[in-house]
Amino acid sequence: MNNRQIADMFDRVADMLAIRGDNFHRVLAYRKASETLRALSQPVADIAATGSLTDLPNIGKTLAEKIDEMLETGDLAFYHRVAADVPPELVELLRVEGLGPKKVKLVYDKLGVVTMDDLETAARAGKLRDLPGMGQRSEEKILANLEALKQHGDDRFPLGDAWPLAQQILTELETLPGVTQTAVGGSLRRMCETIGDIDLLVCASAEFAPAIMDHFVNLPLVESISGHGPTKSRVTLLNGIGVDLRVLPAENWGTLLSYFTGSKAHNVKLRERARQRGLSLNEYDFTRDDGGDPILCATEEAVYATLDLPYIAPPLREDRGEIEAAKQGRLPDLIEQNDIIADLHMHSTWSDGKATILEMARAAQARGLHYIVISDHSRSLGIANGLSIEQLREQAAEIKSADAEMGDDFRILHGTEMEIKADGTLDYPDDVLAELDFVIASLHVSLSQTRDQVMKRVFAALDNPHVDMLAHPTGRLIPDRPGADLDMERVFMAALSTRTILEINANPRRLDLTDVNARRAAQLGVKIAINCDAHAPDHFDFLHYGVATAQRAWLTPNNVVNTWPLEKLLRFIN
DNA sequence: GCCGTTTTCGGCCCGACTGTTTTCAGTCG
Numbered sequence: 001m002n003n004r005q006i007a008d009m010f011d012r013v014a015d016m017l018a019i020r021g022d023n024f025h026r027v028l029a030y031r032k033a034s035e036t037l038r039a040l041s042q043p044v045a046d047i048a049a050t051g052s053l054t055d056l057p058n059i060g061k062t063l064a065e066k067i068d069e070m071l072e073t074g075d076l077a078f079y080h081r082v083a084a085d086v087p088p089e090l091v092e093l094l095r096v097e098g099l100g101p102k103k104v105k106l107v108y109d110k111l112g113v114v115t116m117d118d119l120e121t122a123a124r125a126g127k128l129r130d131l132p133g134m135g136q137r138s139e140e141k142i143l144a145n146l147e148a149l150k151q152h153g154d155d156r157f158p159l160g161d162a163w164p165l166a167q168q169i170l171t172e173l174e175t176l177p178g179v180t181q182t183a184v185g186g187s188l189r190r191m192c193e194t195i196g197d198i199d200l201l202v203c204a205s206a207e208f209a210p211a212i213m214d215h216f217v218n219l220p221l222v223e224s225i226s227g228h229g230p231t232k233s234r235v236t237l238l239n240g241i242g243v244d245l246r247v248l249p250a251e252n253w254g255t256l257l258s259y260f261t262g263s264k265a266h267n268v269k270l271r272e273r274a275r276q277r278g279l280s281l282n283e284y285d286f287t288r289d290d291g292g293d294p295i296l297c298a299t300e301e302a303v304y305a306t307l308d309l310p311y312i313a314p315p316l317r318e319d320r321g322e323i324e325a326a327k328q329g330r331l332p333d334l335i336e337q338n339d340i341i342a343d344l345h346m347h348s349t350w351s352d353g354k355a356t357i358l359e360m361a362r363a364a365q366a367r368g369l370h371y372i373v374i375s376d377h378s379r380s381l382g383i384a385n386g387l388s389i390e391q392l393r394e395q396a397a398e399i400k401s402a403d404a405e406m407g408d409d410f411r412i413l414h415g416t417e418m419e420i421k422a423d424g425t426l427d428y429p430d431d432v433l434a435e436l437d438f439v440i441a442s443l444h445v446s447l448s449q450t451r452d453q454v455m456k457r458v459f460a461a462l463d464n465p466h467v468d469m470l471a472h473p474t475g476r477l478i479p480d481r482p483g484a485d486l487d488m489e490r491v492f493m494a495a496l497s498t499r500t501i502l503e504i505n506a507n508p509r510r511l512d513l514t515d516v517n518a519r520r521a522a523q524l525g526v527k528i529a530i531n532c533d534a535h536a537p538d539h540f541d542f543l544h545y546g547v548a549t550a551q552r553a554w555l556t557p558n559n560v561v562n563t564w565p566l567e568k569l570l571r572f573i574n
Numbered sequence: 575g576c577c578g579t580t581t582t583c584g585g586c587c588c589g590a591c592t593g594t595t596t597t598c599a600g601t602c603g
Contacts, residue, residue: 025586029575060576098592100601135594186603199603227602232590234602244603246590264587264603271587276579282588 001070003037003044009076010034010063015091016082018101019108032058035265039320041520042489045071057319089114095154097145097226098138106131120146148224152240156194158478159545160508162241163188166198169219169243173200176215178208180250185260189314191548193478193511197242199260206230209247216245252284254297259283261300265319266312273307273323315551332554335530337547339557342566343540344373345417345440345471345503345531350395351376352384354536357402361412363537371411371566373438374399378418378427381444389432392416396435411566413437417471422446424457426464433466438573440503442471443484451485458486462494468573469529470495472505472512483512492521499572501561504530504553506546507539518553527572528553529561 001009014030036058037044047053048071053064070076079088093104093116107113110131111122119142122128128139170182179202183189186199204212213233217225226242227234234244248256259267260283274281278289286295286306297303301311309326313334316322325331347353348360355363357374364372376395377386387395396414403412415438419427422445426433433439441461447454461467473491476483495502502521505512510533513521518528530546532539550560557563561572 023575026575028586032576058576062575098601102600133594133599137593141593197603227591229591232603234591260603262603268587275587280587284589 001074003040006044006067006070007034007037009070009079010037012088012091013076013079013082015094015101016079016086016088019090019094019105020082020086021101021105029058029060029063032265033063035319039318039516041516041523046489087114092116093119096142096149098141099145103134106133116146116149144224148236148240155479156196157241158508159188159191159193159195159511160542162195162198163508163545165237165241166200166243169198169216170200172219173202173212173216173245176204176208176212178204179212180204181253183257185246185257186244186262189261190263190317191315191545191552193508193514193549197244200243200245201256201260202245202247203250203253203256204247205249212247213245246283248283250298251296252298254299254301254303255281255285256283258297258300258303261314261317263318266317266323269319269323270303270307273309277307279306313551315548316554318552333556334551335547335555335557335560335563337544338368339560339563340530340543340547341368341370342372342562342564342569343369343531343534343543344415344438344469344501344529344562345375345505346372346534346539347376347384347417348374350374350391350398351381351386352535357398357412358405359537360534361402361406361410363540365406365410367540367543370409371413373413373415373440375415375417375438375440378416380419380421380427384444386419386427387416389428392428392432393435415440417442418467419444420457420461422449422457424453424460426460426467430464430466433464436466438468439466440469440471441467443473443475447475447481447484449484451487454484455487455490458491459494462491462498462500465498467500469501469503471503471531471533472507472510473502473517474512476510476512478509478511488517488520492524492526495521495526496524499527501527501529501573504528504546504549506530506532506542506544506549508542508545511545511549513549513553515549515552518550518555522553522555522559527561528555528559531562 010030011034014027018027036056048068053059053067090104090108093099111127113119113122123139123143128134129136166184166188174182181203183201185201187195188198209230217228217233217235221237222235223238224236232246236242271281279286295306304311312322312326346360348357377384379386379388399412399414414436416436417440420441420443474483474486502513504518522528530550532542534540561569
C-alpha cells in the first residue's frame with residue numbers, strides 16, 4: 001500500500017471509531033496520522049524500512065505497527081475488528097451535511113439504516129422525526145441535504161474555480177456600509193489545490209454586521225442558507241460550493257484572520273504554544289489564565305509576535321514543520337511573484353494557442369517578464385495542431401523577427417513542447433532538437449500505462465541530452481484525471497543527475513508538480529520552473545497559482561530557474 | 575492514540591449556530 005492508501009485507511013478507521021463512540025482524541029490520533037502521511041514527500045515504505053516511523057509526528061508505537069502491517073500484508077486486521085461493530089458503509093453517511101457520528105449511530109441502532117438509500121427511505125417514511133433529539137425539521141433537512149449531495153456531490157473544488165468566485169463576492173461586500181477590510185480565509189488563502197468551501201472574512205464593527213449578513217445570504221448566486229447569525233453565516237451557491245462569512249471588528253482582525261486561515265493542525269500548534277505561555281487563543285483574542293486583560297491583535301503579525309514567532313506566510317500553515325522552523329529562525333525566504341522574470345512554456349497560433357508569437361511576447365513584457373520560450377506542440381499531438389519538422393524550422397524565422405521587433409530588453413527563445421510518445425520514443429530526432437534553444441518534454445497521451453511503461457518514457461526524456469525540462473510531470477488534471485503513476489523519487493533522482501528542470505505548471509487545473517512533490521524535488525537539489533503554459537495572453541494570470549504552489553513547497557528564488565537572468569539559465573542547460 | 579517547558583499519566587481547542595430542548599447536544603469549521 002502507498003502513502004495515500006494507508007492515509008485513506010486511517011481516515012476510514014477514524015470515522016468508524018467516531019461512529020462507534022470511541023474516545024474523541026483516539027479518533028483524532030488516526031486523523032492526524034493520516035494528515036502526516038498525506039504531507040509526506042517520500043514513500044512511507046522507505047521510512048518503515050529504516051525503522052524510524054515513530055520519528056514522524058503523530059505516529060506512535062501503535063500506529064507505526066499498523067503501518068508496518070499494511071505495508072507487509074496490504075490489509076489491517078484492526079479495521080476488520082472495528083467493522084464487526086460498525087459497518088464500513090456507514091462512513092458514507094457522514095457525507096450528508098448535518099449528519100455526524102452520533103446521528104449516524106442513532107439511525108443505525110434504531111432503524112437499521114446503513115446506506116444513503118436506507119436513509120432516504122426512512123426519512124420519506126417519517127421514521128426519523130420520532131428519534132430522540134430529532135424532529136420534523138431535522139428529517140426535512142436530511143432529505144434536502146441528501147438531494148443536494150446527489151445534485152452536486154461533495155467533491156472539493158479546484159482552486160481556479162473558487163478563487164475568482166471569492167474575489168467576486170468580496171468585491172461586492174466591500175461596497176457595503178461599515179466594511180473596512182475583507183479577506184479570504186481557509187484553504188483558499190493557503191492556496192490549496194482544491195478547496196472544500198470558501199471562507200470569507202469581513203472587518204466591520206458590530207452595528208453593521210446584521211445588514212452585511214443579510215446582504216450576503218441574499219446574494220443572487222445563493223441557492224440555500226444553512227446558517228444566518230450576526231457574526232457567522234453559511235450559504236451554498238448555485239454551483240454547490242459552500243461559503244462561510246465571518247464579520248468581526250478591527251481590534252479582532254488579526255486573531256480572526258489567523259483563526260480562519262488555519263490549517264486546523266497549524267492552529268492547534270499555535271494554541272498549544274499559547275497555553276505554554278499561560279494564554280488561550282481563539283478568534284477574538286488571547287485570554288490570560290491569570291484573569292488579566294485579554295491581548296487583542298489587529299494584525300496577524302501581532303498574533304505571531306505574542307507567541308514569540310516571526311510571521312508565517314499562509315501557504316506554509318499546514319503543520320509541515322513551519323512552526324518549528326519559525327522557532328529556530330529558519331523559515332524559507334519564499335519566492336514571490338515579482339521574483340519571476342521569465343516564462344519557459346507557452347503556445348502560439350502555430351499550434352493551439354490563441355495569440356501570435358509577438359502578441360504573447362508583448363503580453364509577457366507588459367507583465368514584467370524579460371524573456372520567454374515559445375514552445376508549441378510537436379507533430380504527433382494532432383489534436384493540438386502539433387508542428388511538423390518543416391513547420392518548426394519555418395517557425396524559427398518568425399521567432400527571430402519577433403525577437404528583433406521586441407528590441408534589446410526582451411528575448412524570445414525558440415522551443416518546443418515535445419511529446420513523449422506512448423512507445424517511449426521522442427517526437428523529434430536529436431538533430432532537430434539540437435537546433436532549438438530550449439526543449440520541453442511532456443506526457444499527454446497514454447497516461448494510464450503501468451508504472452514501468454510510463455517510467456521508461458520519462459527516463460527516455462530525462463536521459464536525452466537535448467531535453468531541458470519536463471513539463472507538468474504527471475499529466476494530472478484537477479479534478480478529473482489523477483495523472484500517470486510515476487515513482488516520483490526516481491524521477492527526481494534522474495532529473496538531478498541529468499540537470500533536467502521540473503515544472504510547476506501554474507494552470508490551476510494542473511498545479512503539477514504538486515506542492516509536496518516540488519518540496520521534495522527542491523530538497524534533493526532539483527531545479528524547478530514555474531510556467532503558465534499560456535495558450536492566450538490572459539493565461540499569464542495563472543502565475544499566482546504557480547507561485548503559491550511553490551510557496552507551499554517552501555521554495556526560495558534560488559530553487560526556481562525563472563528568477564534567473566537568461567545567461568544563467570543558458571549556462572545551466574548547456 | 576499521541577505526546578512531554580504539564581514529562582510516562584493525564585491532558586488533548588473551542589465558539590457559533592441549529593433544532594430540539596426548557597438548559598443542551600450535535601455538528602461544523
